Amino acid sequence: MSRRSLLKLVGLSAAAGAVPVSIAGCGSSAGGGRETLRWVANKPEVLAYFDDLAAQYNASQDRVTIDHDGTQTSIVPQFVRGAPPDVACYNYNLETSNYVRGGVLTDLADLPEAATINPSYQSLVDQYANFEGQTSVLPWSVTAAGVIYNVQLFADNGVEVPTTFSELVEACQKFQAAGVTPIYTTARDPWTTRQGMWDYATGSGADVPAFYEAKLAEGDGPKPTFLETFSPVMKNVLALRDYFNPDFPSKTYADGNLAMGQGKVAMYCQGPWALGEIAKTDPDLELGTFSLPMTEDPEDRAARVNLDLALWVPTASADVTAATDFVQWMMRPEVCNTYNQENLAFSPLQGAQGTTDPRTAGLAPYLDAGRIYQGSSTFVPNTIPLENYFQGALLDGDGDGMLRTLDADWDRLAARSALS
Incomplete structure (x- = not known):
């Protein structure tokens, strides 16, 4: 199944492509002759932060007023109605990539700021989609995720951070012998195991970018399968079940955060978003990632990353030039780097200092070296219930069966696309 077919089946490419470039944007005149541009930036945890950024920019110039829109709604209908935002700072994912492929975003390649972005982060955009070689999206905030661990429990039990799978198993055995839960798993909330154990395991156990590049390539040639690529990974994942909390099928995300905060758990496969929740129980708990x-090769380890926020300007913006000026301001190091330092994220700018927070600093070397990947699950359309399949495999132990089902679903979507 090609990228074009995949996006068509997700049902988004048509919506993105339906927007002609001549449609007027959302801008309007404001008092004092200032034009108002609607800026969509709706990450829930930082709405107040973005309000402040808009206020700072508005005070810095007298041409436009940036109206921050933090509404928690999908952007797809806005494009369909011909009323996209004038500028956005938005999570870059499979949905957003449809706007890139549809050619409805402004090419930002000529901006000086585009050349300041670390190429390894900019390349993440193209893994989903590209339009005629343009630079339609600028990464603004990168989050990295890995195994959260209790630093004190590791020290108390003489356990070093594992660098190979066998070392990981040995660490689990030590913790288990000491009466400590080695790996807390929350399978009742399947999204937690999808973005956690599934993405972490496949990302360090296989070449995820290469797999999906071949899987999504145009043409009818042979494609790699989930079964042949990820079967060894699933074998190791299922071996780790011996070291999960015994009640993992019934435990939720909230349960995991609480257990980790209580110091009862050595390792927890969650992202940085869980750190604040864990701190509610014990703000002084020393954690690392x-x-x-x-595998048995330490060099195979990599960090799962996400383009948590990226900047883009629809071609239908009421004032592309003014919107682009705002993008340039957002890309200033004092704006971009400061946000990332304060929000447990990594700046995409070349030469930017990595996170100094000890809870996430353990992932910095991977990002510095470009040993990163976007989660395997993020390439799978929502019409394939990957997280439910993975949840089932954790419960029944049939890893290869799960992978065969994934292959069958993927091929079914490809066949449906060929007939449509």
Whole structure:
């Protein structure tokens, strides 16, 4: 199944492509002759932060007023109605990539700021989609995720951060012998195991970017399968079940955060978003993060990353030039780097200092070296219930059966696309 077919089946490419470039944007005149541009930036945890950024920019110039829109709604209908935002700072994912492929975003390649972005982060955009070689999206905030671990429990039990799968198993055995839960798993909330154990294991156990590049390539040639690529990974994942909390099928995300905060757990496969929740139980708990090793080669380890926020300007913006000026301001190091330092994220700008927060600093070497990947699950359309399949495999132990089902679903979507 090609990228074009995949996006068509997700049902988004048509919506993105339906917007002609001549449609007027959302801008309007404001008092004092200032034009108002609607800026969509709706990450829930930082709405107040973005309000402040808009206020700072508005005070810095007298041409436009940036109206921050933090509404928690999908952007797809806005494009369909011909009323996209004038500028956005938005999570870059499979949905957003449809706007890139549809050619409805402004090419930002000529901006001087585009050349300041670390190429390894900019390349993440193209893994989903590209339009005629343009630079339609500028990464603004990168989050990295890995195994959260209790630093004190590791020290108390003489355990070093594992660098190979066998070392990981040995660490689990030590913790288990000491009466400590080695890996807390929350399978009742399947999204937690999808973005956690599944993405971490496949990312360090296989070449995820290469797999999906071949899987999504145009043409009818042979494609790699989930079964042949990820079967060894699933074997190791299922071996780790011996070291999960015994009640993992019934435990939720909230349960995991609480258990970790109570100091009862050595390792927890969650992202940085969980750190604040854990701190509610014990703000002084010393935590770190490492890449989950799934092979016997330490060099295979990599960090799962996400373009948590990226900047883009629809071609239908009421004032592309003014919107682009705002993008340039947002890309200033004092704006971009400061946000990332304060929000447990990594700046995409070349030469930017990595996170100084010890809870996530363990992933910095992977990002510095470009040993990163976007989660395997993020390439799978929502019409394939990957997280439910993975949840089922954790419960029944049939890893290869799960992978065969994924292959069958993927091929079914490809066949449906060929007939449509």
